Amino acid sequence: MTTPALDVVDLGDPATFADHDLDAFWRTLRDTYPVYWNPPVDGRRGFWVLSRYDDIMAAYRDDVHFTSERGNVLVTLLGGGDAGAGRMLAVTDGHRHHELRKILQRVLSPRVLSEVAAAVRVNTRQLIREAVEAGGCDFAE
Secondary structure, eight states, rough: BBBOTTTTTOOOOOHHHHHHHOOOHHHHHHHOOOOEOOOOOOBBOOEEEEEEEHHHHHHHTTTTOOOSOOOSSSHHHTTOOOOOTTTTTGGGOHHHHHHHHHHHHHHHHHHHHHHHHHHHHHHHHHHHHHHHHOOOTTTTT
Protein backbone atom coordinates (compact mmCIF):
# COMPACT_ATOMS: atom_id res chain seq x y z
CA MET A 1 0.00 0.00 0.00
CA THR A 2 1.12 3.51 -0.73
CA THR A 3 0.51 6.78 1.05
CA PRO A 4 -1.36 9.17 -1.26
CA ALA A 5 -0.37 12.83 -1.59
CA LEU A 6 -2.80 15.44 -0.28
CA ASP A 7 -3.60 16.64 -3.79
CA VAL A 8 -4.62 13.19 -5.07
CA VAL A 9 -6.44 11.61 -2.13
CA ASP A 10 -10.23 11.30 -2.32
CA LEU A 11 -11.69 10.50 1.10
CA GLY A 12 -15.11 10.12 -0.54
CA ASP A 13 -13.93 7.05 -2.46
CA PRO A 14 -13.99 3.79 -0.44
CA ALA A 15 -11.14 2.45 -2.62
CA THR A 16 -8.85 5.06 -1.05
CA PHE A 17 -9.09 3.19 2.25
CA ALA A 18 -8.55 -0.21 0.64
CA ASP A 19 -5.66 0.82 -1.61
CA HIS A 20 -3.60 3.11 0.62
CA ASP A 21 -1.99 3.18 4.04
CA LEU A 22 -3.43 6.44 5.39
CA ASP A 23 -1.45 6.72 8.64
CA ALA A 24 1.01 9.23 7.21
CA PHE A 25 -1.80 11.06 5.41
CA TRP A 26 -3.76 11.55 8.67
CA ARG A 27 -0.57 12.62 10.47
CA THR A 28 0.05 15.23 7.75
CA LEU A 29 -3.50 16.52 8.08
CA ARG A 30 -3.27 16.76 11.87
CA ASP A 31 0.10 18.53 11.69
CA THR A 32 -0.51 20.93 8.78
CA TYR A 33 -4.18 20.96 7.68
CA PRO A 34 -6.35 20.10 10.71
CA VAL A 35 -9.37 21.46 8.83
CA TYR A 36 -9.09 20.00 5.33
CA TRP A 37 -11.33 20.44 2.27
CA ASN A 38 -11.79 17.22 0.29
CA PRO A 39 -12.76 18.64 -3.12
CA PRO A 40 -15.61 17.35 -5.31
CA VAL A 41 -14.55 14.33 -7.37
CA ASP A 42 -16.41 12.31 -10.03
CA GLY A 43 -19.72 14.05 -9.37
CA ARG A 44 -19.50 13.60 -5.58
CA ARG A 45 -19.82 16.71 -3.44
CA GLY A 46 -16.81 18.04 -1.56
CA PHE A 47 -16.71 18.07 2.23
CA TRP A 48 -14.69 19.31 5.18
CA VAL A 49 -12.54 16.92 7.22
CA LEU A 50 -11.49 17.48 10.84
CA SER A 51 -8.45 15.49 11.91
CA ARG A 52 -7.71 16.64 15.47
CA TYR A 53 -9.55 15.11 18.40
CA ASP A 54 -10.38 18.39 20.13
CA ASP A 55 -11.80 19.86 16.90
CA ILE A 56 -13.85 16.73 16.24
CA MET A 57 -15.28 16.73 19.76
CA ALA A 58 -16.09 20.46 19.58
CA ALA A 59 -18.04 19.92 16.33
CA TYR A 60 -19.73 16.79 17.74
CA ARG A 61 -20.98 18.70 20.79
CA ASP A 62 -22.12 21.79 18.86
CA ASP A 63 -25.50 20.99 17.31
CA VAL A 64 -26.17 24.69 16.68
CA HIS A 65 -23.45 25.06 14.02
CA PHE A 66 -23.04 21.39 13.03
CA THR A 67 -25.79 18.85 12.46
CA SER A 68 -26.21 15.14 11.94
CA GLU A 69 -29.76 15.63 10.68
CA ARG A 70 -28.79 15.17 7.05
CA GLY A 71 -27.06 11.91 7.93
CA ASN A 72 -23.97 10.70 9.68
CA VAL A 73 -22.52 8.30 7.13
CA LEU A 74 -20.38 9.87 4.41
CA VAL A 75 -21.98 8.02 1.48
CA THR A 76 -25.46 9.11 2.69
CA LEU A 77 -24.36 12.71 3.16
CA LEU A 78 -22.74 12.87 -0.27
CA GLY A 79 -25.85 11.26 -1.77
CA GLY A 80 -28.14 14.02 -0.53
CA GLY A 81 -29.14 13.09 3.02
CA ASP A 82 -30.69 10.46 5.24
CA ALA A 83 -34.35 9.47 4.90
CA GLY A 84 -34.57 8.99 8.68
CA ALA A 85 -33.43 12.55 9.41
CA GLY A 86 -35.40 14.01 12.31
CA ARG A 87 -37.16 10.68 12.92
CA MET A 88 -34.32 8.45 14.12
CA LEU A 89 -32.19 9.20 17.17
CA ALA A 90 -28.85 8.94 15.36
CA VAL A 91 -29.85 11.52 12.76
CA THR A 92 -31.63 14.01 15.00
CA ASP A 93 -30.18 16.93 16.93
CA GLY A 94 -31.13 19.29 19.72
CA HIS A 95 -34.52 19.23 21.44
CA ARG A 96 -35.98 16.52 19.17
CA HIS A 97 -32.97 14.28 19.90
CA HIS A 98 -33.57 14.65 23.64
CA GLU A 99 -37.31 13.89 23.20
CA LEU A 100 -36.58 10.70 21.25
CA ARG A 101 -33.89 9.67 23.73
CA LYS A 102 -36.27 10.04 26.71
CA ILE A 103 -38.85 7.83 24.96
CA LEU A 104 -36.25 5.19 24.15
CA GLN A 105 -34.78 5.23 27.65
CA ARG A 106 -38.23 4.45 29.10
CA VAL A 107 -38.92 1.51 26.79
CA LEU A 108 -35.33 0.22 26.84
CA SER A 109 -34.74 0.49 30.58
CA PRO A 110 -33.08 -2.44 32.36
CA ARG A 111 -36.41 -3.28 34.06
CA VAL A 112 -38.32 -3.45 30.77
CA LEU A 113 -35.52 -5.30 29.00
CA SER A 114 -35.21 -7.86 31.80
CA GLU A 115 -38.86 -8.80 31.18
CA VAL A 116 -38.19 -9.11 27.46
CA ALA A 117 -35.06 -11.20 28.11
CA ALA A 118 -37.02 -13.53 30.40
CA ALA A 119 -39.69 -14.04 27.71
CA VAL A 120 -37.01 -14.71 25.08
CA ARG A 121 -35.41 -17.34 27.34
CA VAL A 122 -38.75 -19.10 27.93
CA ASN A 123 -39.62 -19.08 24.22
CA THR A 124 -36.12 -20.21 23.18
CA ARG A 125 -36.13 -23.12 25.62
CA GLN A 126 -39.58 -24.18 24.37
CA LEU A 127 -38.50 -24.03 20.73
CA ILE A 128 -35.34 -26.04 21.46
CA ARG A 129 -37.38 -28.67 23.35
CA GLU A 130 -39.74 -28.97 20.39
CA ALA A 131 -36.82 -29.25 17.95
CA VAL A 132 -35.15 -31.98 20.04
CA GLU A 133 -38.43 -33.92 20.35
CA ALA A 134 -38.99 -33.64 16.58
CA GLY A 135 -35.44 -34.78 15.83
CA GLY A 136 -34.37 -31.46 14.25
CA CYS A 137 -35.61 -28.24 12.75
CA ASP A 138 -35.01 -25.73 10.00
CA PHE A 139 -33.54 -22.60 11.66
CA ALA A 140 -34.11 -20.51 8.53
CA GLU A 141 -37.81 -21.20 8.75
